[in-house]
Amino acid sequence: MDKGERDDPRAARQADCSEALLRVYEFLDGELGPSECAKIAAHLDECGPCLNEYNLDTTLKALIKRSCSAERAPDTLRTSIMARISTTVYRIDGS
Structure with a gap:
């Protein structure tokens, strides 16, 4: 956190929200790890907008699981999707 974020609580909160929302699927x-889980859980306990997003993501994930439990995507499609996800995560974290 830079000096501007320490001086502006709103900027620090936005940084916390950004991290929480970026990692919500990892959390779900x-x-x-335990420390990251505790940090995200604490943020969700204090932040209504992020908790709403978490609840939406939880509901969406449950709906997809329920709707797709009988079918499995072809291996080539699964491999392609995982490669794109890995590339996207790398661009966000490694750029």
Whole structure:
């Protein structure tokens, strides 16, 4: 956090929101370590807009799971999607 964010609580909150929303699917999937989970959970407890987004994502994920449980995507499609996700995550984190 830079000096401007320390001086402006709203900027610090926006940074916390950005991180929480960026990592919400990792949180939902149990892919974060204990300290990251605690940080995201604490933020969701304090931030109504992020909690609403989390609830929407949880509902969407459950709906997709329920709707698609009988079918499996072809392996070539699954591989292509995973490659695109990996590329997108790398661009966000590694750029």
